[in-house]
Amino acid sequence: MNAPIPRAELAASTMNWERGTSRIPFAVYNDPALHKQELQRFFYERHWCYVGLEAEIPKPGDYKRTEIGERSVILVRALDGAIHVVENACAHRGVAFCRARHGNAQAFVCPYHQWNYALDGRLRGVPMRHGVKRDGVVQGGMPADFNFADHGLTRLKVAVRGGVVFASFDHDVEAFEDFVGPAVLRYFDRLFDGRQLKILGYNRQRIPGNWKLMQENIKDPYHPGLLHTWFVTFGLWRADNRARMVMDGHHRHAAMISTRGNAGAVSEVSRVSSFKQAMNLHDPRFLDIVPEAWWNGPTAVMTTLFPSVILQQQVNSVSTRQIVPDGHGHFDFVWTHFGFEDDTPEMTRRRLRQANLFGPAGFVSADDGEVIEFSQETFEAKPAHRTLAELGGDEVADTDHMVTETLIRGMYRYWREVMAR
Amino acid sequence: MSAAIGFEDWQALIQLYADYAGTVDAGHWEQWPEFFTDDCVYRVQPRENHERGFPLATLSFESKGMLKDRAYGIRETLFHDPYYQRHVVGLPRLLRADEGRYEVEANYAVFRTKLSQLTTVYNVGRSLDVVVRMPAGLKFARREFIYDSEMIPNSMIYPL
Ligand code: FES
Ligand SMILES: [Fe+2]
Numbered sequence A: 001m002n003a004p005i006p007r008a009e010l011a012a013s014t015m016n017w018e019r020g021t022s023r024i025p026f027a028v029y030n031d032p033a034l035h036k037q038e039l040q041r042f043f044y045e046r047h048w049c050y051v052g053l054e055a056e057i058p059k060p061g062d063y064k065r066t067e068i069g070e071r072s073v074i075l076v077r078a079l080d081g082a083i084h085v086v087e088n089a090c091a092h093r094g095v096a097f098c099r100a101r102h103g104n105a106q107a108f109v110c111p112y113h114q115w116n117y118a119l120d121g122r123l124r125g126v127p128m129r130h131g132v133k134r135d136g137v138v139q140g141g142m143p144a145d146f147n148f149a150d151h152g153l154t155r156l157k158v159a160v161r162g163g164v165v166f167a168s169f170d171h172d173v174e175a176f177e178d179f180v181g182p183a184v185l186r187y188f189d190r191l192f193d194g195r196q197l198k199i200l201g202y203n204r205q206r207i208p209g210n211w212k213l214m215q216e217n218i219k220d221p222y223h224p225g226l227l228h229t230w231f232v233t234f235g236l237w238r239a240d241n242r243a244r245m246v247m248d249g250h251h252r253h254a255a256m257i258s259t260r261g262n263a264g265a266v267s268e269v270s271r272v273s274s275f276k277q278a279m280n281l282h283d284p285r286f287l288d289i290v291p292e293a294w295w296n297g298p299t300a301v302m303t304t305l306f307p308s309v310i311l312q313q314q315v316n317s318v319s320t321r322q323i324v325p326d327g328h329g330h331f332d333f334v335w336t337h338f339g340f341e342d343d344t345p346e347m348t349r350r351r352l353r354q355a356n357l358f359g360p361a362g363f364v365s366a367d368d369g370e371v372i373e374f375s376q377e378t379f380e381a382k383p384a385h386r387t388l389a390e391l392g393g394d395e396v397a398d399t400d401h402m403v404t405e406t407l408i409r410g411m412y413r414y415w416r417e418v419m420a421r
Numbered sequence B: 001m002s003a004a005i006g007f008e009d010w011q012a013l014i015q016l017y018a019d020y021a022g023t024v025d026a027g028h029w030e031q032w033p034e035f036f037t038d039d040c041v042y043r044v045q046p047r048e049n050h051e052r053g054f055p056l057a058t059l060s061f062e063s064k065g066m067l068k069d070r071a072y073g074i075r076e077t078l079f080h081d082p083y084y085q086r087h088v089v090g091l092p093r094l095l096r097a098d099e100g101r102y103e104v105e106a107n108y109a110v111f112r113t114k115l116s117q118l119t120t121v122y123n124v125g126r127s128l129d130v131v132v133r134m135p136a137g138l139k140f141a142r143r144e145f146i147y148d149s150e151m152i153p154n155s156m157i158y159p160l
Helices: A032-046 A176-180 A182-191 A211-215 A230-234 A345-357 A366-381 A404-418 B009-028 B047-052 B064-077
Strands: A050-052 A062-066 A071-077 A083-087 A101-106 A123-125 A133-136 A137-139 A157-161 A162-168 A197-207 A242-248 A254-260 A300-305 A309-314 A317-325 A331-339 B038-046 B059-061 B085-087 B093-099 B100-116 B119-134 B137-147
Touching: A032 A317, A032 A404, A050 A071, A050 A317, A050 A331, A062 A162, A071 A162, A083 A157, A083 A162, A137 A211, A162 A309, A176 A182, A182 A254, A182 A300, A182 A309, A197 A345, A197 A366, A197 B038, A197 B047, A197 B064, A211 A366, A211 A404, A230 B009, A230 B064, A242 A404, A254 A404, A309 A345, A331 A345, A345 B059, B009 B085, B009 B093, B009 B100, B009 B137, B038 B047, B038 B064, B047 B137, B059 B064
Parallel strands: B038 B137
Antiparallel strands: A050 A162, A062 A071, A062 A101, A071 A083, A133 A137, A157 A162, A197 A331, A242 A254, A254 A300, A300 A309, A309 A317, A317 A331, B038 B059, B085 B100, B093 B100, B100 B119, B119 B137
C-alpha cells in the first residue's frame, strides 16, 4: 500500500479555489505528491475500478492481466467458474510474476522461488518449507508458525454486473450499485442488460496528460460539436440536439445522453468553422447507422464511472475505455470494443466500421488525445494559473441540454471533498 | 513459401513499395488512395488483435472511397499536432506469386518527428499485402499493417 501523503506536503495552490469548483487550479494536474494521494484515495480506497469483461475470461483458468491505478492485478476465472481479482505481486519478495497479458492457467507460480498460488490467490506451496535434510539433519525451512493462510496474494473484492467486472482493494467499499447510484446505474444497465458480450478487440494509446483530463473530456458536452467536425456536420452530437446531463448523488459519475437530429441543418450551432455543410462521404458506410431496440431513444450515451472507466455508446459502436494512470503526466487509455451475442454478421461489420470514428485514430476521438496533451503542456509550464469551466454558471446540477460544464464542476466538487478529508 | 517472379515484375514491385513510402512520407494524402484498387482493404491493426483473431483494427477501410474520406479528414476535420513521418521499409518478402497477383510481407518502422521535438520511433511492425496488376500498373488490393508497438503515442492521424 502507498502510505498516505501528509497534507502539509500538498501545494497550498491545489486547495485554493475560486468560485466553487468552476476554476480548477493547474496544480491539480501536475503535482507528483498529489498524484500519489489521488491513487490512494480514488483507485485504492472506497472506489470500484474497472478490470474487464466476463467475456474476456470465458473458460475456467482464463486470466487477463490489467491495472487498477498503478498496481498490476489479474482478473481470473477459477476452476469452479468463480471470478477473482488478485494482485500481481508475489507474497514472498514482491515479484510481479504474471507477465503474459492473457492466458489459461491451473495455478499461478512465481518464477523466483516457485511459490505456488491457487487461482483465487491462496498460497498452496512453498518449496523447502520444511527445510532440506543433509546427513540426517534438517537444515533451514520456514518457521514452524508459518501459516499459508497469512501469505496469499492480495485478494480484491469483486463485483460483476451485466458481464462487466469491477474490483476494489478496499473490502469495506460500499456495494457496487450504491457506488454508481440509481441515476447513472440506469444507463449502465441499458448497455449491459444481461446479453452475452462478444469481444471485438483492443486499442491502446498512451496519452501525455493527467488522467483526470480524460474523465473531464467525457464530462464535457461542449466540445464534441466544436472540435469534432463529423459530430456537428452529421448531427451525431451538436448543441441543439435533445440531451440530458445526469450525475450520481456525489457528482463523481455522469451520463451524457443525446439524441441525433439536425444533420446538415444550419442553425446557431453550425456557425463554427468545424461545421461543413457540403461535406459528403465517398463511402457512406462509415455512418450506416441502424437503430437498436435497446437504445430506447438516445443515439449516444457516454457514461463516466469515476475514476477508472468510460462506457461508450455512440450509435452502433460500443466500447469500454479504461484509464490507467502512469504518474501525474501520463495515462494509458485501453479501448475494448465489443458486440452482443445476438448480433448478425451485418451488425458486427457495422460496429467495426463505426469503430473508425473512435480510438487513437478515430475520426472523432483522435483529436481528444491531442487537446489533452496541449492542456497538460500549459499546466506544467504555468502551475499558478487555473482553468475556467463556467459554461452554464458555477452550479452543479443535472441539465436537459448540453450547453454546460456542470459535470466537470461536479467531479471537482467530489474531488475536493475526498482530497480534503 | 517460395515464389518465383520475373525481374521486371520484381522491379515493379520494389518500385511500388518505394513510391508508396515516398508519397505518405511527403504528406501527399490525395495521392495515397491511388495506390489502391477500388474495393481495396486497408487496415492498421495491433498485433494482439491479429494473433488472437479479434477483428478490430485501429483503422479499417474497405474501399478507395474510405481512403479518400480519410485524406479529407486529415486536411479538414481532424485537429492534430502536425508531424513528419518517415518509413523505413525492409525488402518485400514474396510469399506467393500468381499471374498478376502477389502476396507480400514487408517489415517497417515509422519514425515521427513533431515540430520542435526530438524524433521518436512511432510504429513498428510488418505489412501483409496483396498486390495486383491493373491496367494502370501494380496496385494494392490489400494492405494490412500489423504493428508490434504496444501503445500508440497519443494518436494516429496519417496513414502508415
Ligand atoms: S519472490 Fe515470488 S517466490 Fe520468491
Ligand atoms: Fe471528444
